[in-house]
Amino acid sequence: MPYRPVLTSAARPATVTIAAVNEHGEVVPTPIAGEHPLTLYLDKREIVTLMTLGGAPEALAIGYLRNQRLIERLEDIAAVQVDWETDSVAVTTTRSAVDLDARMGKRTVTTGCGQGTVFGDLMEELGQISLPAGARLDEATLYGLLDAVRHHESIYKQAGAVHGCALARGSEILMFVEDVGRHNAVDAIAGQMWLDGLDGGDKVFYTTGRLTSEMVIKTAQMGIPFLVSRSGLTQMGYDLASRLGLTMIGRAQGKHYLLFTGAQHFHKSAATHA
Amino acid sequence: MPYRPVLTSAARPATVTIAAVNEHGEVVPTPIAGEHPLTLYLDKREIVTLMTLGGAPEALAIGYLRNQRLIERLEDIAAVQVDWETDSVAVTTTRSAVDLDARMGKRTVTTGCGQGTVFGDLMEELGQISLPAGARLDEATLYGLLDAVRHHESIYKQAGAVHGCALARGSEILMFVEDVGRHNAVDAIAGQMWLDGLDGGDKVFYTTGRLTSEMVIKTAQMGIPFLVSRSGLTQMGYDLASRLGLTMIGRAQGKHYLLFTGAQHFHKSAATHA
Numbered sequence: 001m002p003y004r005p006v007l008t009s010a011a012r013p014a015t016v017t018i019a020a021v022n023e024h025g026e027v028v029p030t031p032i033a034g035e036h037p038l039t040l041y042l043d044k045r046e047i048v049t050l051m052t053l054g055g056a057p058e059a060l061a062i063g064y065l066r067n068q069r070l071i072e073r074l075e076d077i078a079a080v081q082v083d084w085e086t087d088s089v090a091v092t093t094t095r096s097a098v099d100l101d102a103r104m105g106k107r108t109v110t111t112g113c114g115q116g117t118v119f120g121d122l123m124e125e126l127g128q129i130s131l132p133a134g135a136r137l138d139e140a141t142l143y144g145l146l147d148a149v150r151h152h153e154s155i156y157k158q159a160g161a162v163h164g165c166a167l168a169r170g171s172e173i174l175m176f177v178e179d180v181g182r183h184n185a186v187d188a189i190a191g192q193m194w195l196d197g198l199d200g201g202d203k204v205f206y207t208t209g210r211l212t213s214e215m216v217i218k219t220a221q222m223g224i225p226f227l228v229s230r231s232g233l234t235q236m237g238y239d240l241a242s243r244l245g246l247t248m249i250g251r252a253q254g255k256h257y258l259l260f261t262g263a264q265h266f267h268k269s270a271a272t273h274a
Numbered sequence: 275m276p277y278r279p280v281l282t283s284a285a286r287p288a289t290v291t292i293a294a295v296n297e298h299g300e301v302v303p304t305p306i307a308g309e310h311p312l313t314l315y316l317d318k319r320e321i322v323t324l325m326t327l328g329g330a331p332e333a334l335a336i337g338y339l340r341n342q343r344l345i346e347r348l349e350d351i352a353a354v355q356v357d358w359e360t361d362s363v364a365v366t367t368t369r370s371a372v373d374l375d376a377r378m379g380k381r382t383v384t385t386g387c388g389q390g391t392v393f394g395d396l397m398e399e400l401g402q403i404s405l406p407a408g409a410r411l412d413e414a415t416l417y418g419l420l421d422a423v424r425h426h427e428s429i430y431k432q433a434g435a436v437h438g439c440a441l442a443r444g445s446e447i448l449m450f451v452e453d454v455g456r457h458n459a460v461d462a463i464a465g466q467m468w469l470d471g472l473d474g475g476d477k478v479f480y481t482t483g484r485l486t487s488e489m490v491i492k493t494a495q496m497g498i499p500f501l502v503s504r505s506g507l508t509q510m511g512y513d514l515a516s517r518l519g520l521t522m523i524g525r526a527q528g529k530h531y532l533l534f535t536g537a538q539h540f541h542k543s544a545a546t547h548a
Contacts (some may be wrong), residue, residue: 016509020524020532023413025542030532033488035508051487051510139297159482160506160525180486180508210435212308212454215326232434234309234454235290236325250294251434258294258304268299 003075003195005062011083012036012054013158014178030157035180039088042070053155053162053179057082061089061177063191067218070123071141074194080131084177125215131245132201135225138267142228143198146252149206152176156208165189166206167198167224175200186218193222200224211237211250212261225265228252233260276471277349284356286310286328288452291432292346305433308547313362314411316344327429327453330462332358334453335363337465341492343399353492400491405519406475409499416502418445418524423480426450429497430482439463440480441472441498447523448472455484461491467496474498485511485524485534499539500525507534 022028037116039049040061045047047070052060058080063073071093079092145168146167155162155178163182167175167189175192179185186207193200211233217240219227227241228249238260242247247262259266289305298304313323316334321344326334330356334531338466339345345367352365419442430451436455441449441463449466453459459479467474473495481489485507490512493501501515502523512534520537533540 012507018534021537022533023529023531028532030534032506032512033508035510037510062465103316161486161508180484193408210454212435234307234435236309238292238306255297257297258295258302259296260292260304263295 002195004195005074005077005082006079007058007195008080008082009082010054010057012057012084013263014053014155017046031178033155033161036084038082039086039091040064041088041090043091043093046127051180052184052186054084055155055171055179056177056192057089059177059191059195060184060188061091061191062194063189064184065091066194067187067221105201111123122274125221126240126244127169129220129244130222131223131225133245133246135201136264136267137204137226137247140269141170142249142252142257142266143255145173145204145228147171148173149176161231163207163209165208167193167204168204169202170204174203183206183214183218186215190218190222194246204228207231210234211241211248214239214241214244214250216240216244220246225262228257241260275533276469279348279351279387280353280355281332281469282354282356284328284331284358286331286334286358288327288329288429300416305436307429307433307454310358311361312356314338315362317365317367324426324534325454326458327483329429329453330451331363332504333451333465333469334458334462335365336459336463336468338458339365340464340468342462344522346359364527374534383498386534396517400494400514400518403494403497403518405494405497405499407519408519408539409475409539411478411521411539412543414543415444416523416526416531416540417479417529419447419478419502421445423450428452437481437483439482439543441467442478442480444478448477457488457492460489464492464496484508484516485522487511487514489518490518491523494520499536512529 008132017029017031020028020030033055035051036054037049038052040047061080073200077095078094081088137261163185164178166173166183173191177185177188203224204226205224206228207220210231213236216237226247230253233250241261247258247265249257251258282438291303291305293357294302294304308327308425309325311323311327312326314321335354340508350367352368356363436452436454437459438452439459440447449463451459451462467537477499478504479498482504483503485503487510500521507524515535521539523531526531
């Protein structure tokens with residue numbers, strides 16, 4: 001059994017329904033995605049306020065701290081307590097895991113939305129990341145995953161205005177998280193991977209969002225060698241993926257895709273390379 | 275003539291072309307959006323590093339400082355100097371415009387992507403915003419604007435992976451900015467509005483992105499009474515727009531839309547209400 005901190009289980013309803021008026025003057029009941037502030041306290045110190053759908057607030061808090069390198073091991077977390085009365089999540093550690101002042105002081109921002117917050121010097125840490133050299137993904141498995149994503153029940157289908165991320169083993173979706181912020185969705189998966197004791201080496205990460213620098217960095221930090229998206233990519237996402245040896249596939253939908261980086265890990269046919 | 279600080283003019287090429295491989299095994303030259311770090315210094319103090327397309331870096335820097343309430347008037351800015359050799363933009367002020375330490379100390383995050391950075395206490399300032407009570411938009415003008423956006427040349431059509439924003443007067447697009455981060459695009463428009471001495475009261479703001487809390491806040495801060503998007507909205511975006519009296523129209527494309535808030539400012543017909 002992997003270690004478990006004390007956790008609340010405080011997911012919020014994903015959508016509310018409002019009355020909109022369409023071009024015919026008709027009132028249309030319209031489901032919209034929830035969006036709530038959640039202020040994160042680490043050992044009583046205020047770190048950040050995230051705007052979130054609220055579907056997985058405990059995993060989000062853990063994953064945020066993991067991806068910002070503010071917590072180094074799950075075992076350092078004693079408790080994660082979400083309280084929607086005060087829109088807050090209190091994370092208590094068993095010891096001062098990192099030098100928080102040093103991390104908070106140097107605020108480097110590397111983000112897909114262009115204005116996220118990443119503490120510390122992530123870029124320098126990238127040199128330490130090593131993805132499995134023998135990782136391989138074949139086209140049939142990719143198509144199977146795209147099909148699984150397409151059939152997955154989602155808030156997006158109902159209300160739009162959210163991004164989705166999936167952690168997959170082959171074509172099988174292990175986790176699927178949606179949030180108003182796509183980085184929240186990634187962070188929540190990173191948090192849940194820690195909680196479930198999952199390694200990234202044999203996984204595929206799928207996102208509906210664009211393949212920007214921050215998405216590449218976070219996938220590599222989770223140790224996942226494959227990053228798949230319905231969308232396109234940016235120059236820095238491309239440069240970083242090339243440098244890290246990450247296999248990146250974009251514009252992936254139905255039976256279409258573009259293989260951008262890491263061609264040596266991707267095979268059109270499962271049989272001939274087995 | 276509105277006041278002009280000393281400005282560089284350091285836009286970067288918007289796209290680069292890489293070689294991708296498609297599902298037929300064919301090599302496909304693929305234009306991708308540029309993405310570059312730009313570290314913002316305010317009077318030699320490091321504020322933030324933005325990841326940007328780099329199409330309007332001076333306006334972005336000014337608009338970022340405006341929207342974060344770190345600069346109160348354009349006249350307080352002496353110079354904005356972008357240097358891509360060092361990936362930096364140096365903003366020099368004529369006086370210490372705000373109490374920077376107090377602003378930087380209280381970091382409230384209110385963002386659409388879920389993890390942006392907004393300094394100071396923006397939410398408290400919202401009470402001071404007053405949008406023009408007599409603002410009005412009719413359906414034909416909205417359709418005209420959607421048509422203008424559709425015909426606008428864009429990086430998105432070529433490379434995807436960017437968000438676009440437009441400032442319009444009626445159906446006429448006055449500015450159109452794209453960026454890898456949609457908040458960068460909004461900020462660049464806010465900066466350019468200052469540079470051009472434009473008031474928001476008779477304008478319409480269009481975005482390809484979702485109508486989240488931060489998008490509503492920034493539109494209201496620019497004094498613009500109408501916010502139009504191709505996408506959907508979130509609960510907090512809806513709540514804030516209702517409270518601010520902002521007219522918000524989503525899912526707007528072709529001859530379709532959903533009117534979410536501010537129905538008293540929107541009219542189906544121009545003639546009968548003239």
